Amino acid sequence: MILHMTSNQPIRVAVAGASGYAGGETLRLLAAHPHVEVGAVTAHSNAGARLGELHPHLRSLAHKVLEPTTPESLKGHDVVVLALPHGASGEIAAQLPEDVLVLDLGADHRLESAADWEAFYGSAHAGTWPYGLPELVRPDGTRQRAALAGARRVAVPGCNVTAVTLGLQPGVAAGLVETRDLVAVLAVGYSGAGKALKAHLLASEALGSAQPYAVGGTHRHIPEIVQNLRAAGGEDVSLSFTPVLVPMSRGILATATARLVQGTTPAQVREAWELAYADEPFVEVLPEGQWPTTAMTLGANTALVQVAVDEAAGRVVTVTAIDNLVKGTAGAAVQSMNLALGLRETAGLVTEGVAP
Numbered sequence: 435m436i437l438h439m440t441s442n443q444p445i446r447v448a449v450a451g452a453s454g455y456a457g458g459e460t461l462r463l464l465a466a467h468p469h470v471e472v473g474a475v476t477a478h479s480n481a482g483a484r485l486g487e488l489h490p491h492l493r494s495l496a497h498k499v500l501e502p503t504t505p506e507s508l509k510g511h512d513v514v515v516l517a518l519p520h521g522a523s524g525e526i527a528a529q530l531p532e533d534v535l536v537l538d539l540g541a542d543h544r545l546e547s548a549a550d551w552e553a554f555y556g557s558a559h560a561g562t563w564p565y566g567l568p569e570l571v572r573p574d575g576t577r578q579r580a581a582l583a584g585a586r587r588v589a590v591p592g593c594n595v596t597a598v599t600l601g602l603q604p605g606v607a608a609g610l611v612e613t614r615d616l617v618a619v620l621a622v623g624y625s626g627a628g629k630a631l632k633a634h635l636l637a638s639e640a641l642g643s644a645q646p647y648a649v650g651g652t653h654r655h656i657p658e659i660v661q662n663l664r665a666a667g668g669e670d671v672s673l674s675f676t677p678v679l680v681p682m683s684r685g686i687l688a689t690a691t692a693r694l695v696q697g698t699t700p701a702q703v704r705e706a707w708e709l710a711y712a713d714e715p716f717v718e719v720l721p722e723g724q725w726p727t728t729a730m731t732l733g734a735n736t737a738l739v740q741v742a743v744d745e746a747a748g749r750v751v752t753v754t755a756i757d758n759l760v761k762g763t764a765g766a767a768v769q770s771m772n773l774a775l776g777l778r779e780t781a782g783l784v785t786e787g788v789a790p
């Protein structure tokens with residue numbers, strides 16, 4: 435497959451898992467992307483249905499028919515997006531040509547450690563791909579985006595991971611926080627759990643209640659966050675991580691705190707966070723005193739970050755808001771696709787949210 439960056443030919447993109455939330459959101463962004471033509475859309479139990487039956491909001495793509503997810507149905511595209519359950523993408527990705535750009539929205543190719551994968555996912559490790567968080571800071575000041583240029587395989591991060599990593603990494607990279615004592619508590623929306631019916635997601639029980647899950651060091655995003663913060667310069671990283679489902683459809687509000695290295699001043703903290711994101715198109719440190727809300731990021735590829743020092747506790751407190759389906763997955767995939775193909779990084783993505 436030849437990619438058409440220098441010609442006027444559109445880039446043909448197939449989406450596998452198109453009937454799900456992450457696949458649907460990817461299609462919403464791709465439908466508005468200036469250089470993309472949506473090709474095959476595939477599904478599992480919903481193969482044969484029209485896309486409009488599953489995603490009635492995707493008007494321009496409503497006529498498309500969902501094909502079964504096979505290497506054959508994904509053939510003939512420049513880019514393939516895999517929005518499949520964990521464990522399903524490794525096998526299919528291995529059957530796709532090496533020169534096709536494959537973006538995996540699932541977890542299969544994110545972790546470097548096979549032992550971590552086996553401990554948290556309980557199956558054989560599929561391998562490690564370049565990681566699709568362009569803003570990930572390296573200790574030498576470079577960013578992960580350099581590793582995405584020209585890539586033909588990209589592992590898109592987990593949504594909770596993106597929020598916590600973006601909140602904490604400026605302090606880690608600047609050596610201002612004790613990485614052995616990190617705590618993150620997240621308010622997360624229900625769409626993060628996917629479309630498949632789950633017993634704890636009955637609307638009658640979920641609406642009007644907040645419920646924690648994967649408490650006590652069991653959440654599979656812990657090794658991924660630790661991996662990122664190590665990449666940012668943390669040597670000995672230990673994280674307590676607790677997500678809490680709250681009655682909203684989309685959004686993550688991650689509060690992450692860390693003990694400050696003794697002698698660190700509030701001015702140093704402010705400077706480190708502001709400098710880390712000064713040139714980032716999609717990550718913004720809000721003006722002092724303004725706190726992010728999930729509503730400010732809905733529909734946008736934006737991460738909004740705020741930071742404060744709790745002097746009595748000796749801790750830095752960060753709050754990060756993202757839309758789990760945009761910066762948390764589909765938007766990150768499009769941003770990574772743009773970088774991998776040499777397009778403008780921001781093509782097809784917006785920073786403006788939907789309000790009220």
Ligand SMILES: NC(=O)C1=CN([C@@H]2O[C@H](COP(=O)(O)OP(=O)(O)OC[C@H]3O[C@@H](n4cnc5c(N)ncnc54)[C@H](OP(=O)(O)O)[C@@H]3O)[C@@H](O)[C@H]2O)C=CC1
Pocket residue numbers: 450451452453454455456457476477478479480481503517518519520522539540541591592593625626627628629630758759762763
């Ligand atoms: N939701 C979110 O906020 C985020 C999701 N992700 C990741 O994206 C991926 C998709 O998640 P999400 O969209 O939420 O999940 P959904 O349950 O909404 O969608 C799952 C999709 O996978 C298909 N599918 C189900 N089983 C199989 C199978 N055995 N083989 C092939 N396809 C299958 C489904 O098809 P059908 O409907 O036809 O059965 C559907 O298209 C997951 O890996 C998830 O972790 C990542 C970050 C955030």
Ligand SMILES: CC(=O)N[C@@H](CCC(=O)OP(=O)(O)O)C(=O)O
Pocket residue numbers: 539540541591592593594622623624625626627628677679
């Ligand atoms: C509410 C809810 O269940 N959220 C999911 C987040 C899904 C996600 O980001 O990512 P991956 O599954 O791709 O890792 C969770 O916490 O597991």
